[in-house]
Amino acid sequence: GAVVSQHPSWVICKSGTSVKIECRSLDFQATTMFWYRQFPKQSLMLMATSNEGSKATYEQGVEKDKFLINHASLTLSTLTVTSAHPEDSSFYICSARGLAGLPSREQYFGPGTRLTVT
Amino acid sequence: QKEVEQNSGPLSVPEGAIASLNCTYSDRGSQSFFWYRQYSGKSPELIMSIYSNGDKEDGRFTAQLNKASQYVSLLIRDSQPSDSATYLCAVRRAGDNDMRFGAGTRLTVKP
Numbered sequence: 001g002a003v004v005s006q007h008p009s010w011v012i013c014k015s016g017t018s019v020k021i022e023c024r025s026l027d028f029q030a031t032t033m034f035w036y037r038q039f040p041k042q043s044l045m046l047m048a049t050s051n052e053g054s055k056a057t058y059e060q061g062v063e064k065d066k067f068l069i070n071h072a073s074l075t076l077s078t079l080t081v082t083s084a085h086p087e088d089s090s091f092y093i094c095s096a097r098g099l100a101g102l103p104s105r106e107q108y109f110g111p112g113t114r115l116t117v118t
Numbered sequence: 119q120k121e122v123e124q125n126s127g128p129l130s131v132p133e134g135a136i137a138s139l140n141c142t143y144s145d146r147g148s149q150s151f152f153w154y155r156q157y158s159g160k161s162p163e164l165i166m167s168i169y170s171n172g173d174k175e176d177g178r179f180t181a182q183l184n185k186a187s188q189y190v191s192l193l194i195r196d197s198q199p200s201d202s203a204t205y206l207c208a209v210r211r212a213g214d215n216d217m218r219f220g221a222g223t224r225l226t227v228k229p
Contacts, residue, residue: 032215043206043221044162051215093161097215105150105167107208107217112161 003027004096006110013084013117021079021113023094029074030096034107035067038091050077084117091115121145122209124220132228137194139223141207144188149212151183153192156204156222165205166192197227 003026013019023033032051036044048064050056050071058064068080077096081088093112097105123142131137139153150169154162166181168174168190174181180193190209194201204224208217 034216044219046216049216091159091161105169106152106164108164109154109161 002098002106002108004030004094004108004110006094006113008113009111010114011116013115015085015117016083018080018082019084019115021081021092021094021115023077023079023096023110025075025096025098025108028096028098030077030098031074032097033071033077034095034097035069035077035079036093036095038093038112044093047079081115084115086117089115089117120220121218122207122220124205124207124223126221127224128226129223130226130228131197133197133199135197135227137197137201137225137227139192139194139205139207139225141190141192141209141220142188143190143207143209143218145209145211145218146185146188147211148185148188148209150210150217151181151190152208152210152217153179153181153190154206154208155201156206158203162206194225197225199227199229201225202227 005024007022035047047062048056048058050069056069071077094110095107153166156162168181168183178195182191204222206222207220210217
């Protein structure tokens with residue numbers, strides 16, 4: 001149980017375009033979803049936290065107009081990187097916590113999306 | 119002082135040995151503690167969670183928590199080359215949604 005999926009697993013896009021990444025909790029309802037970014041050989045960096053039906057809370061230094069997060073349902077959150085630039089190239093990972101039971105105390109990660117902006 | 123500190127390693131152990139990974143945290147309000155394993159190029163995978171002082175065992179893994187010393191560790195018995203990865207310690211305060219991660223310890227198990 002507690003499976004989180006992400007789509008796409010990798011994407012290459014041109015500078016200036018937008019990219020949408022989907023994150024789904026497959027076997028539990030995720031009241032809270034998290035978006036992380038990880039650069040090579042660095043640790044996870046939390047970008048934002050979103051609760052279903054509410055606006056996301058962004059970490060300091062993360063541009064909310066550039067990284068649009070929508071947590072429309074208890075099983076789906078999306079991250080849209082708008083007007084992507086090469087410096088946005090990174091590994092984007094979502095994570096989810098559930099309503100009750102084991103997933104509510106633990107946080108499970110999706111497989112990640114590798115974004116390359118050319 | 120970082121909120122969650124780990125020795126970056128690399129930690130190298132021979133196959134079959136016990137690997138000991140350590141983590142200290144600064145916030146005494148922390149109540150939930152997690153160990154994740156991350157293979158290169160992959161996302162973190164939850165190995166253990168621990169919420170109360172003492173030891174918690176799951177197969178070859180044992181998590182140890184000492185809240186008074188603000189210390190949590192992970193022991194891997196009978197280490198295998200497939201255990202070679204970066205191990206992330208994560209800590210969450212009561213009532214908080216998000217966790218704080220350490221930078222990770224890179225473990226190499228040599229055959």
